[in-house]
Amino acid sequence: MSDHQDILAIDDDHAFTSDLKAFFHRKGVGVATISDSILAPALDFHKFKVVLLDLDxxxxSGEDVLARMPTVNRPIVIIVSGHSDLETRIRLLDRGADFFLPKPVDLTEVLLICRRILGRQSLDMDPGQPWALSRSRHTLRSPEGTTFGLTTSEFRILEFLIAASPNVVAKETLAKAVTAREGAAAVAFYRSLEVMISRMRNRFKGPDLPLPIKALRNVGYIFHGQGTFED
Structure with a gap:
């Protein structure tokens, strides 16, 4: 394995990890690699911010490695695998993975996603008043003092994202959490999620302070401001 970096790739496909490492290096991003998954449980995962993990x-297996990773202050885990059917994706997300990228994957896309994640993790929180979500009234109060009424779906989206902040939440995870359902209902909501969040940004923004929900293309969403809960 290479010297310590923020990104770790665990994959027995030497051609893939070699190409990945060389491409990231050319773009000025360091990545460590390990090809023998047996060694993975002995690693100090707290040293890494992003782990790219193969399954097969x-x-x-990648699923075994995921199960042995720490549950507290763990890095963001991106599954990169040819096993990309919906059942596999949902199972891995349920078991702790943050995102799922199907192979073959474009290295530029992987790089951009990793950069976005690392960038979001380093964002400074707004030092002013927080966005306050009331669980009893289903309202959102902006740092400027404006109070907005929320639909049930809007409330659940904000509740989940604020609770997860500063971590990124995968679209599939958010859709399942908000609908509390699986199958067709969750898939239908997943498809409308982008439109709904776009409308929320437009409706809840202040003159100088937009709603701090950011989308990471093909990854998910993050609440990157200060958020708090009220009764």
């Missing part, structure tokens, strides 16, 4: 590996 000898010794320990």
């Amino acid at each position: 590996m000898p010794g320990l």
